Amino acid sequence: MPLPEVGTAAPDFTAADQTGQSVSRRDFAGRWLILYFYPKDNTPGCTTEAQDFTALAADFAALGAAVVGVSPDSVASHAKFIAKRELNLTLLSDPDQAIATAYGVWGLKKFMGKEYLGIIRSTVAIAPDQTIAQTWFKVKTKGHAATVLSALQTLAAGD
Numbered sequence: 001m002p003l004p005e006v007g008t009a010a011p012d013f014t015a016a017d018q019t020g021q022s023v024s025r026r027d028f029a030g031r032w033l034i035l036y037f038y039p040k041d042n043t044p045g046c047t048t049e050a051q052d053f054t055a056l057a058a059d060f061a062a063l064g065a066a067v068v069g070v071s072p073d074s075v076a077s078h079a080k081f082i083a084k085r086e087l088n089l090t091l092l093s094d095p096d097q098a099i100a101t102a103y104g105v106w107g108l109k110k111f112m113g114k115e116y117l118g119i120i121r122s123t124v125a126i127a128p129d130q131t132i133a134q135t136w137f138k139v140k141t142k143g144h145a146a147t148v149l150s151a152l153q154t155l156a157a158g159d
Contacts, residue, residue, distance in 0.1 A: 003104045003122060003135040010035075010126045011102035015070070015092040018078035023068070023092055025130065032065035032133075032156065033126040034148055037105045039119045041073045041081035041091075045141045049121075050081070052145035054088045059149055063156045064128075070094050071119060105137075123148055125155060 004011060010033075014024040025033070036053065038046045053060075053067050060067050069091045073081070078091040092099065097119075100106035105122040108115055120138055125148065127133040133155050136148070 003124065003137055004132045006132050006134060008132055010124070010130050010132055011099075013092075013099045013102060015094055015099060016075050017093075018075060018082050018091050020075050023090065025126070028066055028126065029130055030128050032060075032063060032128060032152060034060065034065055034067045034123065034152065035070060035103070035126060036067070036123040036148075037070050037100055037103065037119050038121055040071060041077045042084065045121070046071070047081075047085055049141040049144060050087050050089060050091075051085060052141070052143075054086070056145050056149050057088045060152070063152055065152055065156075066090065068092060070099050072097060072100070125152060127155070 010025055012025050014022055017023045038049055040046055050069060067089055069089055072095050073093060075093045078093060094100055097106045100119050103124060105120045107120050109118045123136040123139060124132060125134040134151055
């Protein structure tokens with residue numbers, strides 16, 4: 001299942017954040033939501049991506065956007081990741097991959113010659129009306145947060 005198409009309704013979700021609080025897509029109605037999917041807390045690429053989104057948090061907030069990360073890691077793992085790396089993000093725990101599956105980012109991956117199921121690093125920009133505004137699939141971490149911010153600036157200007 002590929003990422004949802006631009007212009008379609010964003011799949012609904014509800015999951016626990018790093019504090020154990022329940023967070024739903026509906027909580028972001030009326031504002032932009034950058035939903036980024038990453039494989040694992042405290043790994044090099046995922047740390048870089050989270051730190052880059054944190055560094056740009058004020059810029060996203062200025063556009064009325066929330067940035068939310070999603071991985072299969074536990075609530076406790078997310079809390080440790082945020083504390084250790086001084087992140088300014090909401091991270092959702094998706095242990096059964098329900099959100100990742102709904103957004104089409106749970107799939108077959110290859111690493112060092114082995115195939116396995118996992119999160120395919122991807123990002124979705126959800127518009128204030130809860131539709132898909134833009135998607136990025138199989139992203140590279142370096143510069144990705146800045147790319148998303150630039151796209152959001154353009155999207156928000158046309159809003």
